[in-house]
Amino acid sequence: MSSDRHSRFTATSANGRSAESMSPFDPTAVSSLQQFIHANEHRRAPNRPDDTHHLALQVAHSLRFQHNWMDVRLHYQTNRENNGAPGPPRPVISGLPPQRLYVHPDEQIDLLQKQRREGKAGWPEVASEREWVLPTQLGETWSLRRFGEVFDALSTIPPEKQGGPLNFDVVRSSAAGGLQENDDTKSRVPTPGGGPTDGEDAVGRMPDASSGSDAEISGTATETGAPNPSTAPPNPWRTSQPKRMLLASADDDSTIVYYIIHDGLVKPRQN
Amino acid sequence: MAQLTPNVPGIQAPIPIFKLAGRYMLYDVDTITYLRAEHNIMGVLTGQLPQAPQQNVFSGIPLELMPEEARLLCEKGVGYVVDDVKAHKQGFLGCGLSEEERKAFRETLRRQGQAAASKVEEKAMEKKKNALSRPGSTVGDWNDLPEDMLRPASRAAGKKGKRKDRSGTTTPAASNVSDPLALAGSKTNGNAGNGSGDEEESMFGSPADSTSVRKQPPRRAPPAAAQTIESSYPAYHITPTTSYPPLTVASPPWSAPVTPGTPTTEFDGLRTALDTSLSELPDVPPSYPLYKHMHSNGYFQAPGIRFGCQYMAYPGDPLRFHSHFLCNGMDWDEEFDLLDLVAGGRLGTGVKKGYLIGGIEKRGAAGGNMDNDTGHDERNEGVRTFCIEWGGM
Numbered sequence: 001m002s003s004d005r006h007s008r009f010t011a012t013s014a015n016g017r018s019a020e021s022m023s024p025f026d027p028t029a030v031s032s033l034q035q036f037i038h039a040n041e042h043r044r045a046p047n048r049p050d051d052t053h054h055l056a057l058q059v060a061h062s063l064r065f066q067h068n069w070m071d072v073r074l075h076y077q078t079n080r081e082n083n084g085a086p087g088p089p090r091p092v093i094s095g096l097p098p099q100r101l102y103v104h105p106d107e108q109i110d111l112l113q114k115q116r117r118e119g120k121a122g123w124p125e126v127a128s129e130r131e132w133v134l135p136t137q138l139g140e141t142w143s144l145r146r147f148g149e150v151f152d153a154l155s156t157i158p159p160e161k162q163g164g165p166l167n168f169d170v171v172r173s174s175a176a177g178g179l180q181e182n183d184d185t186k187s188r189v190p191t192p193g194g195g196p197t198d199g200e201d202a203v204g205r206m207p208d209a210s211s212g213s214d215a216e217i218s219g220t221a222t223e224t225g226a227p228n229p230s231t232a233p234p235n236p237w238r239t240s241q242p243k244r245m246l247l248a249s250a251d252d253d254s255t256i257v258y259y260i261i262h263d264g265l266v267k268p269r270q271n
Numbered sequence: 272m273a274q275l276t277p278n279v280p281g282i283q284a285p286i287p288i289f290k291l292a293g294r295y296m297l298y299d300v301d302t303i304t305y306l307r308a309e310h311n312i313m314g315v316l317t318g319q320l321p322q323a324p325q326q327n328v329f330s331g332i333p334l335e336l337m338p339e340e341a342r343l344l345c346e347k348g349v350g351y352v353v354d355d356v357k358a359h360k361q362g363f364l365g366c367g368l369s370e371e372e373r374k375a376f377r378e379t380l381r382r383q384g385q386a387a388a389s390k391v392e393e394k395a396m397e398k399k400k401n402a403l404s405r406p407g408s409t410v411g412d413w414n415d416l417p418e419d420m421l422r423p424a425s426r427a428a429g430k431k432g433k434r435k436d437r438s439g440t441t442t443p444a445a446s447n448v449s450d451p452l453a454l455a456g457s458k459t460n461g462n463a464g465n466g467s468g469d470e471e472e473s474m475f476g477s478p479a480d481s482t483s484v485r486k487q488p489p490r491r492a493p494p495a496a497a498q499t500i501e502s503s504y505p506a507y508h509i510t511p512t513t514s515y516p517p518l519t520v521a522s523p524p525w526s527a528p529v530t531p532g533t534p535t536t537e538f539d540g541l542r543t544a545l546d547t548s549l550s551e552l553p554d555v556p557p558s559y560p561l562y563k564h565m566h567s568n569g570y571f572q573a574p575g576i577r578f579g580c581q582y583m584a585y586p587g588d589p590l591r592f593h594s595h596f597l598c599n600g601m602d603w604d605e606e607f608d609l610l611d612l613v614a615g616g617r618l619g620t621g622v623k624k625g626y627l628i629g630g631i632e633k634r635g636a637a638g639g640n641m642d643n644d645t646g647h648d649e650r651n652e653g654v655r656t657f658c659i660e661w662g663g664m
Contacts, residue, residue, distance in 0.1 A: 067664055141606040144630050147657055246662055249613055258662035259616045266658050267595050268625035
C-alpha cells in the first residue's frame with residue numbers, strides 16, 4: 001500500500017481525504033480511488049510498470065464515476081487481426097460513453113438531412129459508440145512515433161468483450177464503509193493471479209446499480225437493459241473514418257481532460 | 272484538374288522566383304493568378320496600394336512566397352530561383368545591356384515622363400478654361416485666382432504658393448525643349464498614370480529643370496495662347512515597376528522547359544536535372560514534408576503565425592473557405608511536451624479548426640535510420656498526420 005503512494009502517478013484521493021489527514025475519523029482510511037487501485041492491482045500485466053498501471057486505473061475511475069461510462073475495461077493486449085503486431089506500449093482503456101461522443105461533421109449533415117426527410121425536428125437518437133482511451137499525464141513528452149505505435153496497436157472499434165474488466169464494485173461498497181467489504185470483493189475477483197485476460201475471462205461486469213455486487217461469474221456476460229451497440233452492425237461512418245482515440249491527460253491536481261485524436265486527416269467539428 | 276477560373280492567363284513557364292534579401296518574391300500579376308489557380312499556392316501580398324497607401328488591410332504586388340512554397344515550385348519544375356541582386360548588377364552595371372539598349376530604355380522612360388507632364392498640363396489648362404468660362408465667377412472657391420492676375424501684362428503681380436525645387440530629378444538624357452513639345456502635341460490623348468495626383472502640385476509651382484533653356488519657367492502660360500507649344504512642364508521622372516522588359520531573366524538551370532499543362536509528379540526526371548543545382552533549392556524548416564503532404568492533398572496553406580502554428584490549411588481557395596487545420600510539422604522522433612499538444616488542441620477547438628501534427632513516418636527503430644542520405648527510404652514512407660480536438664467531456 002505504501003508503495004503506490006510513492007509511485008509517480010499516485011492520485012489524490014477522490015473524496016479529499018488521505019491517510020495522513022487530520023480527520024477525527026479513522027486515520028488509516030484510504031480514499032476511494034486508492035481502494036480502487038488496490039482492488040485492481042492484479043490487473044497489471046507481468047513485468048509492466050506500476051506507474052502507467054495506476055495512471056490507467058485513475059483514468060478508468062474518472063470515466064466510470066465522473067463521466068458515467070459503462071463497461072470500462074483495461075487492455076494490455078488488444079488482439080488485433082494481425083496477431084504479430086505488438087501490443088500497446090502502455091495499457092489502454094476502452095469503454096462505452098453514456099452518449100455518443102464523436103459525430104463526424106459529414107455524418108452530422110447526413111443525420112440532419114435524414115431527419116428532415118422524415119419530417120422530424122432536432123437531433124435524432126444516436127447509439128453510443130465504444131471508444132479507446134489513452135491515459136497520459138500532462139507533464140509527459142511524447143513524439144509522433146509513440147502516437148503511431150499506440151494507434152497501430154488499436155483496432156478501429158474497441159471489441160466488446162475483450163480486455164480486463166475492472167472491479168468497480170469496491171468503490172461503491174467502500175461508501176458503505178469498511179475494509180471488510182474490500183476483502184469480500186477481492187475474493188470474488190476472478191483469476192487473481194492472472195495477467196492480461198484476453199477473451200477467455202469473459203466476465204463482463206456491468207457495474208449497474210441494479211445488478212449490485214452479486215457474484216455473477218458466467219461464461220458470457222448478459223447486458224441488462226443498457227443500450228446494446230454490439231448487436232447493431234457497425235456504423236459505416238465509423239469504419240470508413242480514420243481510427244480515433246481519446247487522449248486522457250491527468251494533471252497534478254487530479255483533473256483529467258480528454259482530447260480526441262484521429263489517425264489521419266479529419267476535418268474539425270463545427271462546435 | 273478542373274479549371275475553376277476560365278480566365279487564367281497563359282504564362283511563360285517555368286516561372287522565375289526572385290530571391291531578394293532572403294525572401295522569395297513575384298512581381299507579375301499573371302504569374303500570381305496562375306499559381307493560385309493551378310498550383311494552390313497563395314503567398315502573401317506585401318506591396319502597398321497606391322490608391323490607399325496608409326493602410327495594410329489590402330495589399331498589392333509583390334507577392335511574397337514562403338520558402339516552402341518556393342521550394343515546392345522548384346521541385347516540381349514550375350519555378351526556379353533567380354538571385355535578384357546579382358541579376359540587376361549584371362544587367363545594369365555589367366554587360367547585360369548594350370549601350371544602344373540602355374539608350375533606348377532611357378528614351379522610353381523620358382518619353383513616358385513627358386507624356387505624363389503634358390497630360391498634367393492639359394488638365395490644368397482645361398480646369399482653368401472651365402473656371403474662366405463661367406460668367407461672374409463669384410461662386411468659385413477662394414482658391415481660384417482673381418481675374419486681374421490672369422492678364423498677361425500683370426504676370427509679375429505675385430505668385431501664389433511656394434516653389435518646390437526639384438533639382439534632383441533630372442532626366443538622364445539632355446532634354447531639349449523642342450522635342451517634348453512635338454511629342455506632347457501628339458500625345459495629348461496619352462494616358463499617363465501620374466496625371467491625376469500631380470495636378471495639385473502643378474498649382475504651386477513647377478519643378479525646376481536644370482537643363483532647360485529657360486531658368487524661370489512661367490507658372491501659367493497665357494491661357495488662350497498655344498497651350499502645348501510653350502509648355503514648360505518638364506518631364507516627370509518615371510520609375511518603372513518592373514525591370515524585366517529591359518533585362519532578360521536568366522534561363523532556368525535545366526534545359527527542357529516545362530509546359531504549364533503537363534502534370535508533374537514530385538520526383539520525376541526533373542529532379543535529376545536539379546541534382547546539380549540542389550544548392551539553389553530554398554532552405555526550408557523541418558516542417559516541409561507536412562507542407563508538401565497537405566499540398567498534394569489539395570490544401571492551400573498560409574503562414575500560421577496568427578494561431579501560433581506553422582501553417583493554416585484551407586480545403587480550397589481561401590476566398591471560399593475558412594481554414595480547417597492548424598498545422599505543425601515535425602520530425603517523427605522529435606519529442607514535444609504534451610502540454611503543447613493540449614494547448615494547440617484547445618486553441619484549435621476554440622476557433623473551429625483542428626490541430627494537426629505530422630511528419631514523415633519512419634518504420635525503423637528510433638535512432639536507427641538516422642542517415643538521410645538514402646533518400647528513397649524516406650520518400651516511400653509517406654507523412655502520417657494526427658488531428659487533435661477537444662473531447663467535449
